[in-house]
Amino acid sequence: MFDLINPSRIFHWIEKLINFINSIFFILLIIALMFALLLSPPDYLQGDSVRIMYVHVPSAWIGLASFTSLALLSIFSFIFKIKNLNLVTKSIAPIGLLFTLLAIVTGSLWGKPTWGTWWAWDARITSMMVLSIFYILLILSHKLIEQEDKANKVSNIIAIVGLINIPIIKYSVDWWNTLHQPSSIKLDGTSAIHSSMLLPLMLMLLVLLLYCALILLMKYKTEIIRIKKKNIKRI
């Protein structure tokens, strides 16, 4: 099964996928932006500031999902000693950090008109801040530790330890009294959000997921080339 992520086997497909995403990305982006900024209605309480949700919520979801997948891959890598998985986790980390920071910044921009403050040491916001610190530590471990094996081990440990923070982020709004509202969309499929707002939200999520896939594939391709360049005489 793990042969499926063999760089030589999938390199050709990476190029094809990058071209495919590039070809549909801008059309989907324009459609998503039209729905998010023009066609979706303002909220009866928050007015037009609710449109920030269309970048804030997908960013937060991607930040969380990236870390979860990164930590699970680290566990697999630890158990099965598969080096290619480390290439994938190394490629996911900067994407996760980008979207976690975007969730924090856009959340702050949403907080000012909604709560009257840019920032509060609220459980959800603080735990998201902790997530970004885990991402930074992960990226730094690869930058500062020269021995690749050691760097991979350290980053795997950071990812596995950081996994504890994910349920804390998810349930922070239920466990503590927070400024942040509880989830409007639940994992079991029940939703407190009207379809006229759910559609733009899902469209923006799709666009940002495609963007993530594009960056991940480009970063993974870069990592493969870097390794092949190092070992070119051994081929």
Added chain:
Amino acid sequence: MIENFVLMNGYGLYVWLSFAITFLACGIIYYKTYKTLKKYEKEFIKEFDRLPESEKKVVLSKSKVASQVLATYNKSI
């Protein structure tokens, strides 16, 4: 109508800034990732060009990645 769209009933600054920051950050990361990829492709080709002809043939026949990098690089220049 355009004024309403821009001002968003007083929330324009927050909404536009959120979207601008998101897409600007995504654009910068895309550009940096693309540049790094091209840099490594170029370095790979340089390393490949330094090999003697006989070794080049071996590399091309054995490594799918090498032949793929060469093909995409030649297409892009």
